[in-house]
Amino acid sequence: MSSEDPKPDELAGTEQPFVSHLIELRDRLVKACIAIGVCFGVLMVWPGAAGLYDLLALPLVEHLPKGATLIATSVISPFLVPLKITLMAAFLAALPVVLYQVWAFVAPGLYTHEKKLVLPLVVSSTLLFFLGVAFCYFFVFGKVFTFIQSFAPKSITAAPDIEAYLSFVLTMFIAFGASFEVPVVVVVLARMGLVSIEKLKAFRSYFIVLAFIIAAVLTPPDVVSQLALAIPMVLLYEVGIWAAQIFNKHTQAPAEETTPPAA
Numbered sequence: 001m002s003s004e005d006p007k008p009d010e011l012a013g014t015e016q017p018f019v020s021h022l023i024e025l026r027d028r029l030v031k032a033c034i035a036i037g038v039c040f041g042v043l044m045v046w047p048g049a050a051g052l053y054d055l056l057a058l059p060l061v062e063h064l065p066k067g068a069t070l071i072a073t074s075v076i077s078p079f080l081v082p083l084k085i086t087l088m089a090a091f092l093a094a095l096p097v098v099l100y101q102v103w104a105f106v107a108p109g110l111y112t113h114e115k116k117l118v119l120p121l122v123v124s125s126t127l128l129f130f131l132g133v134a135f136c137y138f139f140v141f142g143k144v145f146t147f148i149q150s151f152a153p154k155s156i157t158a159a160p161d162i163e164a165y166l167s168f169v170l171t172m173f174i175a176f177g178a179s180f181e182v183p184v185v186v187v188v189l190a191r192m193g194l195v196s197i198e199k200l201k202a203f204r205s206y207f208i209v210l211a212f213i214i215a216a217v218l219t220p221p222d223v224v225s226q227l228a229l230a231i232p233m234v235l236l237y238e239v240g241i242w243a244a245q246i247f248n249k250h251t252q253a254p255a256e257e258t259t260p261p262a263a
Contacts, residue, residue: 028101035097040090049082052089056169059141061213063149064158071159081162088170092130099126117191117247125184128236132180133173140176140228147224172225175218179233187242187247197248200241207237 029229043052057070072078091098099122107115152158189195215230 014234020048025105028105031254032094032098032101035094036090039056039093040087042088043090043093049086052085053082056085057165059137060145060160060165063142063145065149068158069164070165072163073161074163077161077163081166084166092133097127120247121184121187125181128180129177132176132178132232134233135180135228136172136176140225142220143224143228144220147222148220160188168220172219176229179218179229182233182236183240183243186237187244190244191247197241197245200244205238208234211237 015208043049047055061070072081074080103119103122106118110118149158186200190197190200211230211233212226214233219225219229
């Protein structure tokens with residue numbers, strides 16, 4: 001070949017597939033945003049932003065002294081805080097659609113055995129997060145607020161700020177929702193070969209200590225909420241070990257799969 005011949009472009013012919021992937025990503029994002037917007041509109045109509053905040057504040061209001069209510073220390077808080085809650089609720093309501101769009105975007109580039117792993121993990125992680133939030137709202141809040149009010153002096157009238165309460169609720173929801181993902185983390189670590197099942201079982205006693213440390217850091221400084229977070233984490237760790245054994249057995253790559261499917 002003559003030295004004057006141009007050097008072949010290694011990226012030649014890759015522009016169109018890259019652009020098509022960007023277009024598909026844009027379309028998936030638009031569909032996800034539309035789903036969130038539709039849920040937001042529905043929730044604004046019923047039960048409304050104010051109704052959602054009343055529902056969120058119900059566990060605290062039920063444990064306040066008779067006649068006490070939450071207060072707003074900022075001028076725009078009565079408008080802004082319920083709006084934030086409605087947007088958060090809309091995202092959670094549309095989360096199955098959002099996750100489906102993510103799955104539809106990445107699935108074509110996965111092996112068959114990888115699809116068998118990813119789809120159950122996406123579904124189970126979503127359900128576990130919702131389960132953690134529900135457990136926090138329906139069980140933990142009532143116990144925590146009862147415990148806190150039992151220590152309040154008679155000379156003090158509790159009147160929590162709505163923004164402070166929203167911050168507290170979001171922190172607790174994220175803490176419990178994320179902590180309930182323990183089985184998913186265990187399965188992923190085992191399936192990727194980073195940790196063996198035997199090592200996970202041997203780490204059991206250390207994880208119990210770790211669970212109580214995490215609970216002490218993420219929850220308020222009361223025994224009730226710390227136990228309510230640590231104990232489920234320990235139980236879910238055992239569930240994760242059991243699930244990891246099943247996933248490792250049923251998601252092994254077949255010998256004939258040597259190249260990923262075309263995107």
